Amino acid sequence: MRDDRDPLDGAGPPLPPAELRARVLAAVGPVLAREPVGRWTRIWQSRPLRISWAAAMALLALAHVALSLRAPRREGPPVVASVPRDNERAARPRHEPELARAISLPRIDPDDEAWTALFEEAGTDEIGHRRHSVRPPSGKEKS
Amino acid sequence: MTNGGLSGVSTTMIAMTDEIPRSPAGKIVDAAPAGDAGVGLWRRLFSELASGRTSAIEELYDVCSRQVFGLAVWRTGSIEDANDVVQELFVRLVQRRGDLSGVANPRAWLLSVARRLAVDVTRRKKRRPTSSLEDCPLLVAAENDPGRAIDAARASRWMAALPSAQREAIYLRHFADCTFETIGDITHVPTFTAASRYRLGMARLRKRMGEEK
Numbered sequence: 001m002r003d004d005r006d007p008l009d010g011a012g013p014p015l016p017p018a019e020l021r022a023r024v025l026a027a028v029g030p031v032l033a034r035e036p037v038g039r040w041t042r043i044w045q046s047r048p049l050r051i052s053w054a055a056a057m058a059l060l061a062l063a064h065v066a067l068s069l070r071a072p073r074r075e076g077p078p079v080v081a082s083v084p085r086d087n088e089r090a091a092r093p094r095h096e097p098e099l100a101r102a103i104s105l106p107r108i109d110p111d112d113e114a115w116t117a118l119f120e121e122a123g124t125d126e127i128g129h130r131r132h133s134v135r136p137p138s139g140k141e142k143s
Numbered sequence: 144m145t146n147g148g149l150s151g152v153s154t155t156m157i158a159m160t161d162e163i164p165r166s167p168a169g170k171i172v173d174a175a176p177a178g179d180a181g182v183g184l185w186r187r188l189f190s191e192l193a194s195g196r197t198s199a200i201e202e203l204y205d206v207c208s209r210q211v212f213g214l215a216v217w218r219t220g221s222i223e224d225a226n227d228v229v230q231e232l233f234v235r236l237v238q239r240r241g242d243l244s245g246v247a248n249p250r251a252w253l254l255s256v257a258r259r260l261a262v263d264v265t266r267r268k269k270r271r272p273t274s275s276l277e278d279c280p281l282l283v284a285a286e287n288d289p290g291r292a293i294d295a296a297r298a299s300r301w302m303a304a305l306p307s308a309q310r311e312a313i314y315l316r317h318f319a320d321c322t323f324e325t326i327g328d329i330t331h332v333p334t335f336t337a338a339s340r341y342r343l344g345m346a347r348l349r350k351r352m353g354e355e356k
Contacts, residue, residue, distance in 0.1 A: 008348075011282040011295035013213030013318055014222070016229065020212070021204060024230050028237045032197045036241035 185249035192236075193244035200237060207250070210319045211257040217314045218261035218307065220279045224268070228260045235260075248328070254319060255329045258311065279303075281310075301351045309344030316341050 043049060184206060191199040211232055215225035235256060236243070246252045282299040284291035302310055308330070315321040315329060326337040 008282065008298060008313075008317055010291050011284055011298050013209075013314065014216055014280055014283050016208050016212035017222070017226065020226050020229060021208070023226070024204060024208075024233045025201065027230050028200060028233050031234055031237045032200070037238055039242060042239070 182248065182250055185253070189243040189246055189249045192240045193242070200233065204233065207253055210250075211253055213318055214254055214257050214311065214314055215261045216279065217281055217310055218258060219265050220303070222279065224261070224264045228257055228264060231260050232257050248325065251321070251325045251328050254315065254321070258329060298348070301348050304351070305344050305347060309340045309347070312337055312340035313344045
């Protein structure tokens with residue numbers, strides 16, 4: 001069943017206690033004696049804002065540390081291969097033998113054993129009056 | 144009490160809220176001028192306080208204490224907490240008196256701050272509003288009539304059973320004489336939502352009233 005009368009008719013919220021007025025005025029008295037605080041000063045002096053700022057900074061620092069620990073470490077040389085110069089041969093990657101072979105082509109590596117052996121078999125010097133294949137001899141051919 | 148005008152509320156809103164009661168219930172406790180005249184007075188007091196007339200705070204208390212206290216009681220469910228809310232509200236008001244002249248709607252501003260303080264108090268004390276509200280008289284009778292007092296106590300129980308959002312919408316509409324647009328500003332919801340909360344709350348109250356008859 002529904003009643004269309006006003007359920008709040010004849011009633012109202014309670015009145016504030018009589019002593020509240022004196023209490024409020026006593027509380028605002030010292031504040032009134034001080035200079036009014038500007039907006040920026042209030043923001044600067046706000047404890048919640050300071051706590052929020054500190055929490056944000058701490059969170060950023062923690063996130064930085066956590067991401068640094070989780071990210072995979074980059075070890076070894078870059079993936080891009082390059083032909084090392086003579087003075088860089090000492091730094092030739094040893095843990096990637098396939099890569100090392102690829103970047104030390106016998107055509108440009110005068111110290112390569114297979115290369116010199118090839119010239120020795122042909123009976124020419126490295127400048128070569130006779131042309132030879134740049135492909136290094138395979139182990140089978142060598143043997 | 145008037146209904147505070149429906150300026151700012153769309154035609155759809157008016158059609159939807161045709162159940163708005165138009166009784167003068169609010170007058171029994173609302174001594175402050177309501178509607179636009181009240182807003183003008185509040186704005187003048189705000190300007191005077193901002194310009195340095197410190198005695199304006201007493202007049203402002205006399206004008207607005209009933210509305211903010213009632214809202215605090217309805218939101219916190221405790222007279223003591225409502226006292227704290229009103230005190231804290233006026234302390235903040237005085238602290239920010241330099242900025243008060245720029246407040247466009249002083250009444251909405253004060254009620255909004257009071258509401259926020261009341262919500263903070265409720266959260267801080269981790270009190271369940273519905274349980275404490277049962278013991279707190281949200282409504283009192285206007286006259287010393289035992290029959291009225293019983294009705295008010297019963298209506299207070301019904302009100303306590305409502306969700307807090309609907310309860311505060313009813314309060315702001317019925318006793319603080321706010322438009323739905325202002326209620327939306329105070330409670331940080333769209334105007335349509337504020338009107339819906341009011342309408343649903345009143346419908347529930349009427350339903351409860353019909354069930355107990």
